[in-house]
Amino acid sequence: MKRIAIIGGGIAGVAAAFEFILQQRAGADIEFVLFEATSRLGGTVETVRRDGFVVECGPDSWVTEKPWARELAIELDLESELVASNDEKRKTYIAEDNALIAMPDGMRMMVPTKWESVLSSPLFSEQAKLAYLREPELAEQLKANALDVGDGYRDESVRDFVGRHFGEEVASTIAAPLLAGVFGGDIAKLSVRAVMPTFVALEREHGSLVFGLQQRLQTGKKSAPIFTSLRSGLGALITGIESLIPERSLQRNVAVEAIEHSAGMWRIHWTHGGVTHPFEASFDAVVVATPAATTARLLTPVDSRIGEFLPQQSSSAIVVALGFDGDQARSMRIPAGFGFLVRQHELPPDQGGELDANLAPEVGDDAAQQALLACTFLNQKFPHTAPVGAILLRAFFGGPSAPDLLAHDDATLIRLARTLLERFLGKLPEPSVGLARRWPTSLPLYEVGHQERIAALDLRVAKLPNLRLIGNAYRGVGLPDLIRSGRAAARQIVAG
Numbered sequence: 001m002k003r004i005a006i007i008g009g010g011i012a013g014v015a016a017a018f019e020f021i022l023q024q025r026a027g028a029d030i031e032f033v034l035f036e037a038t039s040r041l042g043g044t045v046e047t048v049r050r051d052g053f054v055v056e057c058g059p060d061s062w063v064t065e066k067p068w069a070r071e072l073a074i075e076l077d078l079e080s081e082l083v084a085s086n087d088e089k090r091k092t093y094i095a096e097d098n099a100l101i102a103m104p105d106g107m108r109m110m111v112p113t114k115w116e117s118v119l120s121s122p123l124f125s126e127q128a129k130l131a132y133l134r135e136p137e138l139a140e141q142l143k144a145n146a147l148d149v150g151d152g153y154r155d156e157s158v159r160d161f162v163g164r165h166f167g168e169e170v171a172s173t174i175a176a177p178l179l180a181g182v183f184g185g186d187i188a189k190l191s192v193r194a195v196m197p198t199f200v201a202l203e204r205e206h207g208s209l210v211f212g213l214q215q216r217l218q219t220g221k222k223s224a225p226i227f228t229s230l231r232s233g234l235g236a237l238i239t240g241i242e243s244l245i246p247e248r249s250l251q252r253n254v255a256v257e258a259i260e261h262s263a264g265m266w267r268i269h270w271t272h273g274g275v276t277h278p279f280e281a282s283f284d285a286v287v288v289a290t291p292a293a294t295t296a297r298l299l300t301p302v303d304s305r306i307g308e309f310l311p312q313q314s315s316s317a318i319v320v321a322l323g324f325d326g327d328q329a330r331s332m333r334i335p336a337g338f339g340f341l342v343r344q345h346e347l348p349p350d351q352g353g354e355l356d357a358n359l360a361p362e363v364g365d366d367a368a369q370q371a372l373l374a375c376t377f378l379n380q381k382f383p384h385t386a387p388v389g390a391i392l393l394r395a396f397f398g399g400p401s402a403p404d405l406l407a408h409d410d411a412t413l414i415r416l417a418r419t420l421l422e423r424f425l426g427k428l429p430e431p432s433v434g435l436a437r438r439w440p441t442s443l444p445l446y447e448v449g450h451q452e453r454i455a456a457l458d459l460r461v462a463k464l465p466n467l468r469l470i471g472n473a474y475r476g477v478g479l480p481d482l483i484r485s486g487r488a489a490a491r492q493i494v495a496g
């Protein structure tokens with residue numbers, strides 16, 4: 001019998017456990033143990049249901065285009081729970097000064113598909129509009145430049161890539177806030193190949209992103225709803241799998257402290273519930289599904305250079321949900337749409353004084369303002385998340401200033417979120433439901449050269465028998481990619 005350890009019970013580790021269960025049912029002679037440092041499985045995936053609100057504390061949905069989360073939901077008998085985003089209300093705003101300016105209709109990230117809406121938008125200067133108009137004319141030059149690198153690994157930052165096509169203003173107005181929330185990073189450092197592979201492919205094929213996208217839309221099928229979620233919350237994916245894991249295969253409150261490899265076996269050392277006395281056991285194979293920094297620490301004794309190939313930085317996120325019941329919601333005026341993204345440099349520091357007086361003097365003004373990256377109008381994006389007539393807002397704090405906020409208590413964070421959101425949404429009543437979650441160092445930064453480093457990492461890992469690394473440090477941070485790679489790793493271990 002092959003004995004397997006899974007270290008880390010986030011979505012990646014839990015997806016691997018699910019696949020091992022399927023393989024056992026299909027007759028594979030295996031046994032596995034999932035080690036999770038906390039009392040709860042799911043990692044960043046957590047749903048809280050309160051007073052009729054379905055509050056997602058981490059991810060709120062997945063990108064529909066990628067099938068692997070949907071497939072998993074169906075396998076877990078959750079098909080009737082699948083719910084599509086309310087794309088009729090899809091509009092995103094950019095928060096500038098104290099106002100919300102709608103992104104032009106038809107934008108695919110920073111690429112326009114409807115000229116008239118871009119040219120009439122107050123979001124861009126005349127110069128940026130001109131840059132948009134000129135981009136298709138530069139197609140040959142852009143394509144030649146892209147093909148020049150052959151199949152090599154030349155990478156560049158998102159800022160350079162977007163800047164080459166549309167100029168600096170578009171990069172900072174749209175690309176920066178769009179990507180800050182997803183990849184937690186500065187676009188001057190983010191790898192375009194790792195985070196925008198579709199646009200890199202469009203450039204290689206057509207040169208112009210505007211022209212390439214038009215071609216694709218003309219030939220493509222009618223697009224599906226952009227996001228998908230689950231009516232009872234994404235936590236159902238986790239609890240659905242958890243209910244299938246036998247007790248003997250699950251170790252909660254168990255932090256793995258070290259991994260060794262000797263005589264063809266993997267030795268795992270762990271502590272239980274904070275007790276320092278170490279336990280250990282041997283396994284034939286190990287799946288490491290921990291965040292990048294932990295993975296680097298655990299594997300350094302096995303390969304002293306492994307940490308060099310993993311993301312070196314991860315950003316922290318804080319989510320604050322504010323639920324307003326029907327009575328409270330009546331006085332609120334939330335614009336139609338999915339929410340807004342904050343254009344960072346548009347928050348002038350001289351507005352800080354206002355906050356100081358009524359907010360939380362202990363929270364640095366600048367830190368708080370700069371850390372607010374976005375707000376989702378969840379009941380408009382996914383109506384199932386709030387009772388009829390109620391409003392659910394979710395503020396997202398991140399970026400370099402977020403660590404300064406992590407130490408504050410829930411009440412302070414809720415107050416802070418409410419005060420900052422009022423700048424853009426007008427007076428907000430005291431919420432009937434308020435909830436704050438901190439996710440320290442949860443989003444790894446895919447820096448320029450990321451894919452090349454991961455390819456080198458793969459070669460090193462391949463030299464270590466029966467070891468697989470999964471999770472959001474490698475090939476995507478979204479749920480579908482993590483589910484796909486977690487399940488694939490489990491199948492490879494069984495087959496190997």
Ligand SMILES: Cc1cc2nc3c(=O)[nH]c(=O)nc-3n(C[C@H](O)[C@H](O)[C@H](O)COP(=O)(O)OP(=O)(O)OC[C@H]3O[C@@H](n4cnc5c(N)ncnc54)[C@H](O)[C@@H]3O)c2cc1C
Pocket residue numbers: 007008009010011012013035036037038040041042043044045057058059060061062063254255256257289290291294317318319439442443470471472473477478479480482
């Ligand atoms: C606020 C936020 C919003 C997001 N929104 C979306 C979204 O809408 N859609 C989307 O697709 N993605 C979203 N993401 C990204 C996605 O949620 C994450 O990338 C994903 O959940 C990470 O899963 P993971 O399994 O790699 O890691 P984690 O969820 O970080 O899980 C790692 C697990 O390992 C455990 N662990 C750590 N150390 C040890 C140890 N020594 N021993 C044992 N166990 C250990 C941890 O306790 C944790 O449970 C969001 C992320 C954040 C932070």
